[in-house]
Amino acid sequence: MSDTTDIHTGVTECIMNMAEEARELYLDKQVPVISAPVSPLRFYREHVASNKPVVVEGALQHWPALKLWEESYFRKKIGDVNVSVTVTPNGYADAVTDGKFVMPDERKMTMSKFLDELDAPKKDKVFYIQKQNSNLTEEFSSIISDVDTDIDWGTEAFGQPPDAVNFWMGDGRAVTSMHRDHYENLYCVVRGWKTFILIPPTDLAYVPYEIYQSASYRENDQGGFEIVDDEETGKVPWVAIDPESPDLDRYPQYGHARPLKVTVHAGQMLYLPSLWFHHVSQSHGCIAVNYWYDMQFDIKYNYYKFLENVANTVSSSST
């Protein structure tokens, strides 16, 4: 065996042993469920510091939204408000389609028009309110008092208020493709359900990335969609597998990943830790509000970047 093979094999084994040891030492086999009230310190110590997802029961029961947020209420309260909506032919926004990273068509429409589309879904046309620029405070300000503007114990735990609060509502065909965020995420389902497929950051070497030309859907005169390259953005890296039907012939390493699947129902909240890969699907008309809190760029992030750099070094030396 050559020295190259030696060190390549040695470092690859370090990566695989670490991912395995994560499961032996501290990762849960299923996402656990805890009940409110939540102690900020305990939440921080047991979930944030250790970067482990958890479902919280009973933390939203005082929200008027849990009872109020129905179609008739929205039509009455915010029917005329212009909201930002994404449209795709297949439900996949910010996802790999035909070998490109395709972003949705974004448009403004009244909330009533959006609700009409949800009521009578068209083939090849999937609508989703998913603008992540704190749209709850920007576009849905007249219903903001139906929820909390922050999660009090979360704000205490993280030591600061949320950076953004987002409103989500959409078609049951809408899917968020696998990715990871540099945020701590408190994700609250108000109506319906969301299913998350979660992969821990310690499995990152098993999650393949490719470089894709970025593009966007654009509706044509016939009401169909074309994919138009976004020359300005150029090429971007994105996760190359769909965890619902992974191509293991092409990406055999993904076979080592150990995804967790969890369905979050109305009234429940998911703590989705920073840097976890996640893929999201939902019930038709599902409504959710999420709170993004800044993550700490501390020793955990430092080690994580190290793992990512080592994995990239090993993988580029083997091609």
Place this chain on the structure above:
Amino acid sequence: MSDTTDIHTGVTECIMNMAEEARELYLDKQVPVISAPVSPLRFYREHVASNKPVVVEGALQHWPALKLWEESYFRKKIGDVNVSVTVTPNGYADAVTDGKFVMPDERKMTMSKFLDELDAPKKDKVFYIQKQNSNLTEEFSSIISDVDTDIDWGTEAFGQPPDAVNFWMGDGRAVTSMHRDHYENLYCVVRGWKTFILIPPTDLAYVPYEIYQSASYRENDQGGFEIVDDEETGKVPWVAIDPESPDLDRYPQYGHARPLKVTVHAGQMLYLPSLWFHHVSQSHGCIAVNYWYDMQFDIKYNYYKFLENVANTVSSSST
């Protein structure tokens, strides 16, 4: 450049970039000082989760020990108590001497006899009470009410009481050689001062280890010391440099480490995070009490072991 050199260089660069990025992202240039009262959540978030040392002022001011613990008090209260003492010819217990890892001579003597030795220190004979088996509760139980049996905000932060509480008192020549512990350490100085040289775990690749024959000091009939091999323990790995006079010709990599130096005075406490390398020296007659809390074997530890394994793989492939 060959592939071997490529991957060896690449992974080595990952290690060095990580150590550098730790300093840019979150490490303090000097150990900061905070004042009691300490919020358990804030302490956990800003120091424990991020694995950063801090000196705490004013956390011990209610301890009777701060006023009581003097020679006359000890002679009166616990003069006849048999205590465990280590003895070395040079102050270096559990340290590398003459190419061996040499443990001290351990013996029992009355507290009065120990205080006599401190009063009139002999050349080539250094005494130190440093038994780390919760000796405060075991051997010094009659003075335990002069301090707290735990640090209340520490116990709340860590979510459990301390695993051990230790009493330390000794000669100004006594030195604790550089090592790291799998414990969170709240180290309280009651009289005199301790100086800590601290190196973060992210610098571990710069801290050289060697394998040494383990041995112990044994006093001979002439009152001198012999070094006797400990065949049962055999060979052990230990840190090969003395941070007070590092041999950079032999261990040039240590030149990249960035030690922090901090002196902790009577009434102050040092939070010494798990896995930080530390070397300790002290004033003559310095008295201290430390609380060892179990560390979490979580994602931080998982990543740390990964770094250690990668560093070992790279270093063994270059020899």
